[in-house]
Amino acid sequence: MADRLRFAPSPTGYLHVGGARTALFNWLYAKHYGGEFLLRIEDTDKARSTDESTRAIFDGMEWLGLSWNEDVVYQGANLERHQRDARLLLERDKAYRCFCTPEELDQRRKDAEARKDTFRYDRRCDRLSKDEIERRVAAGMPHTIRFRVPDDQSTTWNDLVHGDITFPNKDIDDFVVLRSDATPIYNLAVVSDDIAMRITLVMRGDDHISNTPKQIMLYQALGAALPRFAHLPMIHGTDGKKLSKRHGATAVGDYQHLGILPEAMLNFLALLGWSPGNDIEVMSVADMIRLFSTEHLSKKAAIFDPKKLEWMNGQHLSMASAERLLPVIAPALEAAGLASRADVDARRDWFLRLIDLLKIRARTIDDIVRQATPYLRDSIEYDSDAVAKQWKDRDSAVQLLSAVRDRLASAEWNLAAMEESLRQLADTLGTSAGKLFQPLRVALTGLTASPGIFDVLETLGRERSLARIEAAVAYLRKRDAA
């Protein structure tokens, strides 16, 4: 029997990494065990919900490739059913009308606190006579609908990650299910929708553990079959506290813009609260689906470590083909003003080769863009440290570079020929290869670090390489004179 799962975010911000992780596990479960993965937008809090946030959730899900089955369900569209379910509870005597105002409740809560008592709703409205209730309703007195918790029992379920969890009902207050403005409270809306959507496995953050007994009671009162529950551990910031704005990037969109690959994000998120065992870490999406198991879910909250995410991204960057990377790198180059669309299309192979050179030494797309700069700009800037270190002795630098230029000018422009030629030159000059290549590297890129020097020469091309060496020589002479 295939399970039906859902991811049910409220559109009050962006798609949070915690939410993304929850969505991922639901999705992986559906993919691995065979099931349906649905999406429900919980927009009942009209004050905080925005279309922009809903859009951000879709964008995030799309970027990550977390596709859902069936149409998106908007909780707000189910108001009538929620109200009907609340009425049903009333009719079945599972709930009662409560005329206490928020102010009164608040006051009683404060009083209890002052006495160091635990506040409990005292059920005074449940003791109202039938006549009194009718009188108040007729008089149009605002009231909520409160669920009457059967307090002589306890509620237990077998959680997929935690095993048996039991709550004594006496510790659970009679809770409101329908506000005085006739809108539903979260627990009712969730249960009503999950029943309607025929959800059979509720997998969500473990901050919902204490909501679960209330929801189970609602299922029972409504006469619906219970789903199974799986409560996933939370994700915390580096200080061990709940992930929030203070921790920097927490929205998946942030990572997209930081140059993280979706498959790396997924891989990293998958390892927060799950492990395939066998020391496996770097996985493709297909690997994750194949390996996913409910047996290896962790109970412990995990701390989000951006450093490991970057490393993971570096791994995926290295593994990805240049063809796979080009569609994401090209727009980044364009945004940085380094290459136009037309440029990339016209010299596709050249760009592919450049990506192959850079991806292995980059951890993010941004790294690649940064490192690609010398190959895409007409002129380069000399890094001051590079100049200080590699062109310390200007005279010999000029001599070296001039000799290289002469050699290269007559060399065949391919890797093997250039390498042979320059190594021979180093020999002739009685110097080491490094002593020759480093100053040349600065002349070609302005930097001390780059791909192999012959790859750089080849990528830059004969004309541009020779021009850069020429420019470096001129620069050094000018500095000499000054």
Added chain:
RNA sequence: GGCGGUAUCGUCUAGGGGCCUAGGACACAGCCCUCUCAAGGCUGGAACACGGGUUCGAAUCCCGUUACCGCUACCA
């Protein structure tokens, strides 16, 4: 305060009574490779929260303590 959950290197984790002088990964340090930087390889430091049980034997099971987290709204 009440209730619930969790507890292995700084971090992510393996581990589900003997295979553990606790394994892998990130980060950190060193070495190797090397034209630089990465990548890769090797090495190192680094953990079973504490206290009681159960058992021939516990990181693994039970109880308590502590710490952390969550819930305790006419928020979701």
